Amino acid sequence: MPLTPLRLRLLVASLLTVSFLGALDHTVVSTSLATVAGELGALEHMSWVVVGYTLASTVLLPVLGKLGDVVGPRSIFLVSLVAFLAASLACGFAPSMVWLIVGRVLQGMSSAGLQLMSQTIMAQVTTPRQRPRYMAIIGAAFPIAILIGPVLGGLITDFWGWQWIFWVNLPFGVAALVLAVFAIPHIAPGARRSFDGAGAVTFTIALVALVLAVTWLPDPGLRLGALVATTIAVLAFAGFVLAEMRAPEPIVPFRLLRNRTVGASIALSAIIGVGIFSITAYLPTYFQMAYRTSATVSGLVPIATVFGMLVSNLTTGHLASRTGRYRAFPILGTALGAMGLVVMAALPVGLPLWVPMLVMFVVGVGTGAFMSLIITVVQSAVPSSETGAITATTNLVRQIGATVTTAIIGGVVGFGVGALLPGGLDAASLTPQQVHGMDAATQLLVAGIYRDVFAPIFLALSAVYLVGFIAALMMPQGRLSDEHVSAAATEPLPA
Numbered sequence: 001m002p003l004t005p006l007r008l009r010l011l012v013a014s015l016l017t018v019s020f021l022g023a024l025d026h027t028v029v030s031t032s033l034a035t036v037a038g039e040l041g042a043l044e045h046m047s048w049v050v051v052g053y054t055l056a057s058t059v060l061l062p063v064l065g066k067l068g069d070v071v072g073p074r075s076i077f078l079v080s081l082v083a084f085l086a087a088s089l090a091c092g093f094a095p096s097m098v099w100l101i102v103g104r105v106l107q108g109m110s111s112a113g114l115q116l117m118s119q120t121i122m123a124q125v126t127t128p129r130q131r132p133r134y135m136a137i138i139g140a141a142f143p144i145a146i147l148i149g150p151v152l153g154g155l156i157t158d159f160w161g162w163q164w165i166f167w168v169n170l171p172f173g174v175a176a177l178v179l180a181v182f183a184i185p186h187i188a189p190g191a192r193r194s195f196d197g198a199g200a201v202t203f204t205i206a207l208v209a210l211v212l213a214v215t216w217l218p219d220p221g222l223r224l225g226a227l228v229a230t231t232i233a234v235l236a237f238a239g240f241v242l243a244e245m246r247a248p249e250p251i252v253p254f255r256l257l258r259n260r261t262v263g264a265s266i267a268l269s270a271i272i273g274v275g276i277f278s279i280t281a282y283l284p285t286y287f288q289m290a291y292r293t294s295a296t297v298s299g300l301v302p303i304a305t306v307f308g309m310l311v312s313n314l315t316t317g318h319l320a321s322r323t324g325r326y327r328a329f330p331i332l333g334t335a336l337g338a339m340g341l342v343v344m345a346a347l348p349v350g351l352p353l354w355v356p357m358l359v360m361f362v363v364g365v366g367t368g369a370f371m372s373l374i375i376t377v378v379q380s381a382v383p384s385s386e387t388g389a390i391t392a393t394t395n396l397v398r399q400i401g402a403t404v405t406t407a408i409i410g411g412v413v414g415f416g417v418g419a420l421l422p423g424g425l426d427a428a429s430l431t432p433q434q435v436h437g438m439d440a441a442t443q444l445l446v447a448g449i450y451r452d453v454f455a456p457i458f459l460a461l462s463a464v465y466l467v468g469f470i471a472a473l474m475m476p477q478g479r480l481s482d483e484h485v486s487a488a489a490t491e492p493l494p495a
Helices: 005-027 030-040 048-071 073-092 097-125 131-139 141-159 169-183 197-216 220-246 254-258 260-280 283-290 300-323 328-346 354-371 373-380 384-420 432-436 440-474
Strands: none
Touching (some): 005 048, 005 073, 005 097, 005 131, 005 141, 005 169, 030 097, 030 141, 048 073, 048 097, 048 197, 073 097, 073 169, 097 131, 097 373, 097 384, 131 141, 131 373, 197 220, 220 254, 254 260, 260 328, 260 373, 260 384, 260 440, 283 300, 283 432, 300 328, 300 373, 328 354, 328 373, 354 373, 373 384, 384 440, 432 440
């Protein structure tokens, strides 16, 4: 349903604002955690301020995606935005860590609705040809939030107090709500209105158990709990697959994977989570230890990576809208990502920091080339009645891939460094500050160990991008349409 240019601009402004607020709440809290935990007196539960948000937002992705198809994305978006603002207000007034964690869970749940419905609404009000440009603008919220979130969180905590990390959402969120009420048109839901309750329940149990297992596994005292959680996750995932195979309208439409465009796009989305989101969190540690930089300087490498993603995301979105072509971007992007990570594995320690910054910038450029674009492509390949479900599935595999791979990399680094360090050095308590105060020979030894541990990780992630390159090659040739699609869609039309 086409909108007037003014109404479309107001809609984009509203969706970009709420997408940025949701993405920012992933990153802005990190620099204030120590202050929050100290003031609320619950250091042992500090990690759940982040884990609760991430887990809630991931669990509800397929549920809210399908609800958007059943009742209409406008209703889910507006309810999610009101809930997000209420949860932000509650977090700021939290008198205890338990209250804050509950508020963060509610924030995460509503953030999932904002993220998904922003993409779903944009799919309903634009043509496939217009969509990449607008999706790239909305998709820019996440890399921008990564770039400025930690710094902004530190400034707000130091000058205003940690409560304002949550309260700052209110004026911007209310403004976005006013714009959304006016700009978002009524979008009729699909004709069939059944909901996959069994799939929603089994998926929630499976994912919660999986996250608990990954969280508990590194703690020797919680290994038994991790084993039990893993068993529950496996059984629940099996039940989820059975439920999806039997449901008339599953929350994760497996049958659509037979469409080559859908299958390739979902694989590419998973590659983003596994291949780049997972390693970014460990880059500062690697450069502090292997390149002996300060904590501040080590942050320049992930910043370069994310900046490359941002530039490429906006550029390819504009080019895809202008030409209607899209297949070349994931092919080129995955190739750049694979080559860049191979170079990272081969780089010797001791080089000037601008060298790995440049390499990771190239990896970011490659990833950004298809980061938002594949959402448009996969939406264009399914019936409009399945837009919410397929958008949710595409985002879901990205987040699960990032979560699981991040935990795996953490385990590999911990085990590998611990096994290679000489006697007298404890990997569990070794800090960059301690290493920087040691003699030159020991510093060089530790740097070599970290390089030897991270090199195979970079190579493994390069192989992941190579899988994405193959998936991109399997994507059919096509051209994005200039027409609004309301009926069933199949493979993109050949050029």
